[in-house]
Amino acid sequence: MNKKVIIEPSGALPAPPLHLPGLLTFEAAARHLNFARAAAEMGVTPTAVSRTIKNVEAQLNVRLFNRTTRSVSLTEAGASLNAALGPALALIRNSLSQALLATDQPSGMLRVSSSYVAYHILIEPHIASFLEQFPLINVEISLDNQLSDIVGSGFDIGIRMGRKLQNDMISVQLGAVQKRIVVAAPDYFRERSEPQTMAELLKHNCIRQRFCVGGRMYDWTFEDRGQKVQIDVQGRFIFDEMRSVMEAAIRGHGIAFILEDFAKQELSDGVLRHILKQHWALDDAFHLYYPHREHMPGKLRAFVDFMRTANQTTPS
Numbered sequence: 001m002n003k004k005v006i007i008e009p010s011g012a013l014p015a016p017p018l019h020l021p022g023l024l025t026f027e028a029a030a031r032h033l034n035f036a037r038a039a040a041e042m043g044v045t046p047t048a049v050s051r052t053i054k055n056v057e058a059q060l061n062v063r064l065f066n067r068t069t070r071s072v073s074l075t076e077a078g079a080s081l082n083a084a085l086g087p088a089l090a091l092i093r094n095s096l097s098q099a100l101l102a103t104d105q106p107s108g109m110l111r112v113s114s115s116y117v118a119y120h121i122l123i124e125p126h127i128a129s130f131l132e133q134f135p136l137i138n139v140e141i142s143l144d145n146q147l148s149d150i151v152g153s154g155f156d157i158g159i160r161m162g163r164k165l166q167n168d169m170i171s172v173q174l175g176a177v178q179k180r181i182v183v184a185a186p187d188y189f190r191e192r193s194e195p196q197t198m199a200e201l202l203k204h205n206c207i208r209q210r211f212c213v214g215g216r217m218y219d220w221t222f223e224d225r226g227q228k229v230q231i232d233v234q235g236r237f238i239f240d241e242m243r244s245v246m247e248a249a250i251r252g253h254g255i256a257f258i259l260e261d262f263a264k265q266e267l268s269d270g271v272l273r274h275i276l277k278q279h280w281a282l283d284d285a286f287h288l289y290y291p292h293r294e295h296m297p298g299k300l301r302a303f304v305d306f307m308r309t310a311n312q313t314t315p316s
Contacts, residue, residue, distance in 0.1 A: 026052075026056050026064065027082065027086070062075075106297075107298070108137065108299050111154060112140065112156065113144060113153065113159070114159040119159070120243075122307065123159065130302075150289070150291070157290040158290070159289075172289070174286045174288050174307060176285060179282055182256070182274070183256050183263055184254070184273060185272060185273070186270070187252040201231050201233050202231065204235075204255050205234075208238045215240070220232075220281075223280060237254060246263060246272070250266060
């Protein structure tokens, strides 16, 4: 006589250790009453299904299926287990569906740490479109020139120039390599002659910049016929932020060496003039960086993919 599976109330003896894959296999076989069809649904062989069912029966010490060469049917114990298992597995599947839905529709607060220059060039022009495309995501942006510990500071992602990051970070290039050019306001040259060579920069008030507070100066290093030439410029203004360097140049306080993309609007408006056009420098590209995770949050994946696509460059 077949044994009957009884679900005991709390306080009963502990149930045999069963694993979810075995229960899923049992449920598929019970639904199809055909091991081959259950195997096809699960992407395994009928032999694997049969072996798993035998293991479940051994763990429960009860026969769950009546098997002949022509048919498969549930025993009373199998029918009882299937009736109890169905709602539980349905709940699990629903929970997984909700998790997948959350991935398909990214949501939540995304915290971004960025330098102002990176934000202005790469994020600001596209952030409105991003928020429109992903209405369930909110974005908090912190502008800071330091290379932040984004994990320790509670950020999801950072944006900085270059790849010099912690070993446990993933780095993804955002946009093209940045080009640095020499600019000045037209007013600056009202009583001065415009430099025609790199060496003539030594006669001018050049606005210099540090990497960060107390950090080293940016070098004025130019590409010149395949060689790098460094000019030890001098000037009365030193800033640790390119935004302030550009503002000082606009006010006619001196010559600046800044990213072309950062000054694009000011050059177009005519408040800055590109000088020494034959001489320039290539910086690194900006990079997104974020901690390595086995399962990347949907809001982070959405931001990375969107901004990379928005900042793609067309080869010339």
